[in-house]
Amino acid sequence: MPLMNAETHQVFNQPKALENYNAYRADEVLQYWQNRFAGEWGTQLLTEFGKQVGNELQTAGFLANKHLPELQTHSRFGERIDQVDYHPSYHQLMQHAISQGHCSLPWTNAQHGSHVVRAAMALLHTHADPGSGCPLTMTFASIPAISVQPNVAKQWLPKILANHYDGANKPWFEKQGVTIGMAMTEKQGGSDVRANTTTATAIDKSGAGELYALVGHKWFCSAPMSDAFLVLAHTGINQLSCFLVPRFCQDGSKNAILIQRLKNKLGNQSNASAEIEFRGAQGWLLGEPGRGINTIIQMVALTRYDCMLGSSALMMQGVKEAIWHTSERSVFGKSLHQQPLMLNVLADLALEAEAALAIAMRIAHALDQPNDENQAALVRSATAIGKYWICKRAIQHTYEAMECVGGVGYVQDNVLSRLYKEAPVNSIWEGSGNVQCLDLLRVFNRDPDTLKVLLAELEQARKLNQQFATKLDSAYLMLANKADLELHARRIIETLALLWQGATLLIYGDEEIAKAFIKARFSNTGFHQYGTLPSDIDMAKIVTRFMPKTKR
Structure with missing residues (x-):
């Protein structure tokens, strides 16, 4: 008679988790x-x-x-x-x-x-x-x-700037260190902040640096336990102004910020996002009345840049998890990551992740040169391009990495499912794809030298690769068609994104990685799924470059 508690199988051919390692040293x-x-x-x-x-x-x-x-x-x-x-x-x-x-x-x-x-x-x-x-x-x-x-x-x-975190629910002036949030979006406006209806009235004196009382709502307030929020409100007709609104007033009382509910989000779940109302909430006016967009856009520019970093991180982590898992799993008598088709997918994912990281770091390098007008101009245009492209690519990329891991990657206690659910937020938050396209066109129109600086950056790579040069020529033709710039804005920004990634890899990157990226992304084969690299690319070398360097 069979034993009812007998083991039916042994667990084997299942990789260990990528954990208990130095995430920096391994990368x-x-x-x-x-x-x-x-x-x-x-x-x-x-x-x-x-x-x-x-x-x-x-x-x-x-x-x-x-x-x-x-x-x-x-x-x-x-x-x-x-x-x-x-x-x-x-x-x-x-x-x-x-x-x-x-x-x-x-x-x-x-x-x-x-x-x-x-x-x-x-x-x-x-x-x-x-x-x-x-x-x-x-x-x-x-x-x-x-x-x-x-x-x-x-x-x-x-x-x-104190490098001190205090998560207690108490007045900001009783803390050594504080955090800052932002609340711009309203139900009726979305990305069109000029449609906002929140109003601000001077409590005593009016003008820059003075206290105002805010009345209105915000459809999204991320991190509602921050110690203060940057907020847009009208101080008069067509006077959209920027305020710093603390959670506690100067006398220690709770400010009139009411949380209506927390958003039940697809991803980004460890972070709370809320709908809030201001019922006479006190806040300081930052800058002159009516200059709110000019003030807050300085914050938005950097948060958009961080969206690039966040989506690059998702792709970097996703491909490392996929390579780690497949390298320790055997199918048909060979390590899964060495099987030709899987190798193609992994190498393709690695190329995409490195190209994303390269331009994100290129922006960081430009930010490190604040007194260089050309670098500042590059930040103005390239941030919109990178925000649009990297954040959109991360969605398909994280899914493909999850598919490499298979069913184990789909369950909630695997990091791949978290990456996949997280991916869309960076594309939507701080301006959707269309907003990035329109912002880029506005920058080019308002400051033509910005386009010249971007094209000069791309021109540095012209002599390094003929395929790149041909693609660059096609971009000039697109930009010359002034009548249809907005209609074809996505074509333009995607072309510029690929060119910028290619140029950054050619100028600053590993030569073989750059050549592989150009072959993979600038061909006219019409293939768009990962895993369609041509056979003359050294895929094994690319995958080895991305393999987490850690003891097993």
């Missing part, structure tokens, strides 16, 4: 681009950061996405508190990142390569948890906008 490609753009001095900092990411913070990331934020609108005594409670793992992630300079490094240590090192830090943190990256990037990006108002900056910037 040869990230180290290459960090060093290529003058970030060598950050190696020790990133080594320690990567060790935490690949060990305890990896665990914290899973916990923060399992135990989601919860809204408590009232205390047990009936007081309105509008408090969002997070699992301790979320605070662990925030504390680590802020203490290491995730939000402050380029502002407090402005040596050459500081944006590059901070970019590598942001990429690594995303490996642990993308959701908590949202309040981190908003805090980092708030500095230029708040800096326009000296009296407000004097109070707030030292706390933003």
Whole structure:
């Protein structure tokens, strides 16, 4: 008679998880681009950061996405508190990142390569948890906008730059360090912030730096437990202005910011996003009345850049997970990652991820040269291009990486499913694809020299590859058709994105990677799925370059 408790099988041919490792040391490609753009001095900092990411913070990331934020609108005594409670793992992630300079490094240590090192830090943190990256990037990006108002900056910037995290629900002036959020979007407007209806009335004096009372709603307020928010509101007819609105008033009372509910989002779940109302909430006017868009766009430009970094990180992590898994799984008598078709898919994913990382780091390199007018012009155009392209590519890319892992990748306790659900947010947040296209055209129209700077960057690669040169010529023809620029804006921005990736790889990257990318992306075969690389590309070398370098 068979035993009812007998084991039916042994578990074999199942890879171990990619865990308990140094996420920085294991990443040869990230180290290459960090060093290529003058970030060598950050190696020790990133080594320690990567060790935490690949060990305890990896665990914290899973916990923060399992135990989601919860809204408590009232205390047990009936007081309105509008408090969002997070699992301790979320605070662990925030504390680590802020203490290491995730939000402050380029502002407090402005040596050459500081944006590059901070970019590598942001990429690594995303490996642990993308959701908590949202309040981190908003805090980092708030500095230029708040800096326009000296009296407000004097109070707030030292706390933003303090590298100290305090997640307690208490007044900002009782904390050593603070975080900053943003609330622009309203139901009726979406990306059209000029359709906003929130109003602001001077409490005592009017003008820059003075306190106003805000009345209105915001459809999306990300990270609602931030210590203050950058907000747009009308101070008069056609006077859209920017305010810093704290959660607590100067007398220590709760500001009149009411959380209506938390969004039940597809991804980005460890981070809370809320619908809020202002019922006379106090806030300082940043800059002159009516200059709100000019003020807040300084923050938006950097958060869009961080969307590039975030989506690059998703792709980098996805392809590393796929290569790791398939390298330890055997099918038909051979390691899965060595089977020709799987090898093709993995190499194609690796090319896409490196091209994304390359242009994201190129922007960081440009940000490290704030006094160079050409570099500043490149940031203005290339950020829209990168935000559009990388964030869209990450969606299909993370799915393909998940498919490489198979059914194990689809379950919730695997990191691949989190990457896939996370991918769309960066494409939607801070301006959808169409918004990026239209912004790019506006930049070209308003400042033609910006286009000249971008084309000059691309022209550097013309003599390095004939296929690239042919593609570049086609871009000039597209741009010359002035009558249909908006109609064909997506064709234009996608062509420029591929050219910029190709140029960056040709000028700054590994020669073989650059040639492989040009062959794969500039051909006229019509194939768009990953895994369609031509046979003359050394796919095994590309996959080996991306294989996590860690003890097994």
